[in-house]
Amino acid sequence: MNYSKIRKTLTFALQIAAIALIAAIFILTCLPIHVPYEEAAVAIAREPAVATEVPVVEPVATPATKLIALSFDDGPTPTVTNKVLDSLEKYHARATFFVVGRQVKQARSLVKRAVNLGCEIGNHTWDHKSMAQYKGDKLVTSLQKTVDVVKKYADYDVTLARPTYGVINAKVKDKVSFPLVSWNVDTDDWKSKSVKQIMKKIKGNKVSDGDIILMHDLHPLTAKAIAKMIPYLQKKGYELVTVSELMQRRGIDMKKGVVYYSAD
Numbered sequence: 001m002n003y004s005k006i007r008k009t010l011t012f013a014l015q016i017a018a019i020a021l022i023a024a025i026f027i028l029t030c031l032p033i034h035v036p037y038e039e040a041a042v043a044i045a046r047e048p049a050v051a052t053e054v055p056v057v058e059p060v061a062t063p064a065t066k067l068i069a070l071s072f073d074d075g076p077t078p079t080v081t082n083k084v085l086d087s088l089e090k091y092h093a094r095a096t097f098f099v100v101g102r103q104v105k106q107a108r109s110l111v112k113r114a115v116n117l118g119c120e121i122g123n124h125t126w127d128h129k130s131m132a133q134y135k136g137d138k139l140v141t142s143l144q145k146t147v148d149v150v151k152k153y154a155d156y157d158v159t160l161a162r163p164t165y166g167v168i169n170a171k172v173k174d175k176v177s178f179p180l181v182s183w184n185v186d187t188d189d190w191k192s193k194s195v196k197q198i199m200k201k202i203k204g205n206k207v208s209d210g211d212i213i214l215m216h217d218l219h220p221l222t223a224k225a226i227a228k229m230i231p232y233l234q235k236k237g238y239e240l241v242t243v244s245e246l247m248q249r250r251g252i253d254m255k256k257g258v259v260y261y262s263a264d
Contacts, residue, residue, distance in 0.1 A: 066209040068238045069246040070095040073124055073162060075217035076107035083223035085113055091230045093240035094118045098162040101126035101146030108153035115156050120242035123161040131163045131172045139175045160243060168259055179254035181243050183214035184262040189222045198225040210250060210263035
């Protein structure tokens with residue numbers, strides 16, 4: 001037996017096997033590792049999140065809401081004021097009531113209800129006498145008595161006044177320690193004969209943003225008209241607010257003794 005030849009053959013075979021093994025290891029090392037989808041998802045989820053900068057988007061300015069202030073004089077009266085408040089509550093609207101002080105005690109529940117609905121209470125003197133006709137400090141006394149009775153029965157601080165009969169002179173401006181609220185839209189509800197006549201005063205282009213509308217919560221026709229007026233104005237895009245809210249939202253700082261007809 002030729003051992004030398006056999007040794008050479010085995011040596012050659014081992015060399016070939018070694019080369020094949022090295023080649024196999026190299027190929028396996030270079031190939032991409034296949035990871036099942038589910039395992040890959042879990043692995044990605046476990047990786048720490050990388051913070052990314054989120055662009056800041058500036059808010060888009062929206063047009064200002066159209067505002068109107070409904071105002072009522074000479075109340076409160078149990079029949080009419082209550083129905084007016086019913087309509088305000090139904091349509092989620094607010095208004096300003098310029099009350100006569102001597103009537104508050106008899107209708108205290110109505111004043112409280114108005115305040116609870118977010119309405120505003122203003123001063124219309126104690127006895128509805130023309131402010132220009134008071135002598136000496138009697139105007140101041142009349143206004144203060146009204147402030148006191150509203151505070152007593154409704155726990156509300158009055159901050160506005162409306163001149164009775166709309167009469168304003170230098171003495172009124174000097175004596176009244178409140179901003180004086182007039183109006184620029186008069187419904188003439190006190191002399192109207194129908195709801196249609198009252199509605200004519202505001203329909204079409206007769207009212208606009210910032211207006212103060214005058215009505216009186218004394219007349220049954222007023223209560224009927226307001227039940228139609230509120231939804232009409234809201235459909236026209238108006239939000240019905242108090243006088244103070246109207247001025248505040250229009251950036252007007254109300255001053256005592258100054259007369260305001262609207263928020264223009």
